[in-house]
Amino acid sequence: MNKELSIVMPCLNEAETLEFCIKKAQDYFHEYKIDGEVVIADNGSTDGSQAIAIAHGARVVTVSEKGYGSALKGGFENALGTYIIMGDADDSYDFSQLNPFIEKLREGYDVVIGNRFKGGIEKGAMPFLHRYLGNPVLSCIGRVFFNSKIGDFHCGLRGFSAEAYKKMNLTTTGMEFASEMIVKAHLINLKIAEVPTTLKKDGRSRPPHLNTWRDGWRHLRFLLLYSPKWLFLYPGIFLMLFGFICSTCLVSSPIHWKYITFDVQTLLYTMSALFVGFQLVLFYGLTKVFAVTQQLLPKSNRFDTIFKYITLEKGLILGFFLILVGITLTLFAVSFWFQNHFGTLNFRETSRVVIPAAFTIIMGIQIVLFSFFFSILGLKNSIK
Secondary structure, three states: OOEEEEEEEEEOOOOOOHHHHHHHHHHHHHHOOOOEEEEEEEOOOOOOHHHHHHHOOOEEEEOOOOOHHHHHHHHHHOOOEEEEEEOOOOOOOOOOOOHHHHHHHHHOOOEEEEEHHHHOEOOOOOOHHHHHHHHHHHHHHHHHHHOOOOOOOOOOOEEEEHHHHHHHOOOOOOOOHHHHHHHHHHHOOOOEEEEEOOEOOOOOOOOOOOOHHHHHHHHHHHHHHOOHHHHHHHHHHHHHHHHHHHHHHHHHOOEEEOOEEEOHHHHHHHHHHHHHHHHHHHHHHHHHHHHHHOOOOOOOHHHHHHHHHOOHHHHHHHHHHHHHHHHHHHHHHHHHHHHOOOOOOOHHHHHHHHHHHHHHHHHHHHHHHHHHHHHHHHHHHOOO
């Protein structure tokens, strides 16, 4: 039988606090006359949490695959509610104060995220590193990478419609599940709201399951992998511009700054920067196509427009042109060698030709290989 609201709590040995959380949720249903259910997504508890949940009228869903995200997904997929609100079973969130979430969902918002920094954090409820470094930094990165306005990317109290959950196609199994939900909601243009919520110190006597550095890295890794522009494209463009400008200056003559001279040795590094930046831009293109064809990222109109102009034929033409330029520069250097009867050459002068020649040939070959691989990746969706 369908319900209006399902409150899903992931559970792994939460016997100390589970009863209080279930009672608060049920009191909320009763006070506001909401047709709801409490779903306990048990992830292998050995402390009797399952029996406590059943004794207090909650429905227990057993999830065998380990992980915070796995437990939540198991609960969501078995929930009967039109709307779903998730929250930890450690008594750090007040399940009797869910009106801001349900009101936004009833208004038509697809996803509603709690913000603990706006609602209030009880002393000792959040570790110092999480409160002043980890959460603010990761939330800031998320806002920049995905043009988001969410201020608390990792609040564990959040709600969404069952329909929105299906659209998000969430796949991660660990703590990064919280970031994935917000990122996917933004990528598929769901309607998102943020409401203040409070966080108090959890009622357990044992340490939380969260691992500061491991789970922090998993959040950061997810944000990077789902934003190839920031991982590959923007750093690549910066390195290419830096390398090109510096190399252009050094090819003509050494650069003198006070008592320091930048010469062909520096040229080798600036050309390397140009090449590495070029590689990052190519990786961006390949990553983008792969992510879209595998439905990891949504396909945008801009994506289709751009890739209409990037074809195998154009890539081959550009690649072979660069190879030809490199060979021409090489022949130019060989002519100097010939004029010197294939003897010892001026290292500085010839390096200004040989280094750009070698890198131009390599970049041309890279473009040819990229064009073939790019076309292979695009075959699935007929990207030409």
